[in-house]
Amino acid sequence: MAHSDARTLDRWAGGVCPFDAGWRKVMMWWFIVTDGLLFAGFLASYGYARVLAFQWPPQSDVFSLKYIAAMTFVLITSSATMASAVQDAKQGRRGGALKYVLLTALGGLVFLGMQAYEWTHLIGEGARLTHNPWGDASFGSYFFLLTGFHGTHVLTGVIILVTTAARLARGITKEDGVEMAGLYWHFVDLVWVFIFTLFYLV
Amino acid sequence: MRTYWITWSVLLVFTVVMLWADSASLPRQVFVVFMIVAMLTKASIIGANFMHLRFERAGLILTVVVGLLVTGTVLYVLIAPDATRIHEMVTKYGPR
Numbered sequence: 555m556a557h558s559d560a561r562t563l564d565r566w567a568g569g570v571c572p573f574d575a576g577w578r579k580v581m582m583w584w585f586i587v588t589d590g591l592l593f594a595g596f597l598a599s600y601g602y603a604r605v606l607a608f609q610w611p612p613q614s615d616v617f618s619l620k621y622i623a624a625m626t627f628v629l630i631t632s633s634a635t636m637a638s639a640v641q642d643a644k645q646g647r648r649g650g651a652l653k654y655v656l657l658t659a660l661g662g663l664v665f666l667g668m669q670a671y672e673w674t675h676l677i678g679e680g681a682r683l684t685h686n687p688w689g690d691a692s693f694g695s696y697f698f699l700l701t702g703f704h705g706t707h708v709l710t711g712v713i714i715l716v717t718t719a720a721r722l723a724r725g726i727t728k729e730d731g732v733e734m735a736g737l738y739w740h741f742v743d744l745v746w747v748f749i750f751t752l753f754y755l756v
Numbered sequence: 757m758r759t760y761w762i763t764w765s766v767l768l769v770f771t772v773v774m775l776w777a778d779s780a781s782l783p784r785q786v787f788v789v790f791m792i793v794a795m796l797t798k799a800s801i802i803g804a805n806f807m808h809l810r811f812e813r814a815g816l817i818l819t820v821v822v823g824l825l826v827t828g829t830v831l832y833v834l835i836a837p838d839a840t841r842i843h844e845m846v847t848k849y850g851p852r
């Protein structure tokens with residue numbers, strides 16, 4: 555009986571079963587899969603609307619693709635700094651980890667600023683949720699839905715990163731916490747790869 | 757640390773090549789297939805190297821990858837083509 559209780563306790567304590575990963579990491583992956591499915595649904599419904607539309611505006615007429623590429627560059631760079639933060643945290647270099655987490659948060663803020671500028675510019679040109687001057691009405695709806703939802707994730711990521719940095723500086727957050735923040739941040743980057751390709755390029 | 761910056765460079769090269777493909781006059785089908793392959797390759801690189809998925813157990817990798825791929829396939833291969841059929845019907849019979 556005592557032996558059975560001990561085994562039960564071990565399992566609920568996180569253990570290594572069955573993925574050889576702690577419960578935090580497994581839960582983060584479950585979150586990423588479910589959130590990924592949400593974006594997959596959004597992108598599929600966008601694809602549906604795109605095929606149904608009679609006149610989908612050519613993206614290069616509406617967006618400055620060089621500007622969007624610069625946003626992509628910022629996000630990819632912030633992913634590299636985040637990976638470096640996780641590496642430093644794992645090797646016990648708290649100062650290095652803190653520096654890279656803050657650089658990542660800065661990258662997120664730059665991305666958000668660029669997105670805010672893009673939104674302001676397009677709204678100024680007449681883009682709305684219900685109509686736009688370039689073509690099918692759903693173009694504006696999906697632009698605001700996809701980039702808005704992704705931007706909200708970036709904003710959440712920046713808040714998580716700043717919190718992680720503050721806790722890391724005080725020695726509360728350990729390497730696990732940095733790794734979880736990193737997983738979330740890379741997921742945000744991953745989603746952008748899909749939005750950048752499917753909405754802006756294809 | 758070096759691996760991450762090599763990964764960053766590879767992702768950057770992919771992005772530049774995708775932008776080049778966008779400006780080149782490729783046939784539409786070739787362009788779309790190229791973009792989707794490049795997109796999935798970039799996503800795999802991020803998942804494997806930045807998210808360290810390649811160091812995880814096969815069980816976790818399969819749960820994540822198969823879960824997303826199966827749903828993606830259902831959404832894009834089974835449901836989305838229906839839009840083409842609706843488009844054809846609207847073209848043929850006109851909007852109600």
